[in-house]
Amino acid sequence: MAFKLPTLPYAADALEPHIDTxxxxxxxxxxxxxxxxKLNAAIDGTELESKSIEEILGNLDMSNAAVRNNGGGYYNHCLFWEIMGPNSxxxxxxxxxxxxxxxxxFNAFKDAFSKAAATQFGSGGRGCVYKAMAN
Ligand SMILES: [Fe+2]
Structure with missing residues (x-):
């Protein structure tokens, strides 16, 4: 079973002004x-094809970079859509x-979080988190 891109649970502009459209x-x-x-391509024809993303990541072969990176990216984005929302x-x-x-x-936490986010390498998260915390 191939993984599918989930539909956003809210409109793309729902998190404005904290995260822009x-x-x-x-x-x-x-x-x-x-x-x-890329996750689907990495697991195509393997025993991982029948597993949930939680099962795949919970028993991850760290040497399999394609599954590790793309599975992690898939899961992290799913988590992001679920935990964020327009209703505070x-x-x-x-x-x-x-x-x-x-x-x-809380302000000291925000400062520490913003500093950590601004110096943490990652694909895209730094800008989003920093922008969200700055508002
Ligand atoms: Fe992203």
């Missing part, structure tokens, strides 16, 4: 679409307490 379109139509096609939610008290304990304040 063009960024969403690039991550969905180019990145995620590319990871999906309240931070849980558990998370708020952990941020306070770890960073001293």
């Amino acid at each position: 063009k960024t969403m379109e690039i991550h969905h139509g180019k990145h995620h679409n590319g990871y999906t096609a 939610t309240e931070m849980s008290s558990e998370l708020s307490d952990a941020i306070e304990a770890g960073f001293g304040s």
Whole structure:
């Protein structure tokens, strides 16, 4: 069974002004679409073809770069669409307490997160995260 590019669960402009429409379109139509096609090509004709992405990544042969990189890209983009959304939610008290304990304040956390994101190498995430945190 081949993996399919999931449909965005909300409009591409739904996360404006934090994440702009063009960024969403690039991550969905180019990145995620590319990871999906390359993951399918990497598992075509192998025993991995019948596995879920969680099963593939949970038992990953790290030497298989095509499956590792494209499976990771496929999964990470699926996760991104699921955890982001246009409707804001309240931070849980558990998370708020952990941020306070770890960073001293939410603003200190934002500063540390933004600095870490700005210096972390990755395909695309740096710009998105930094932009989202700056707003
Ligand atoms: Fe992306």
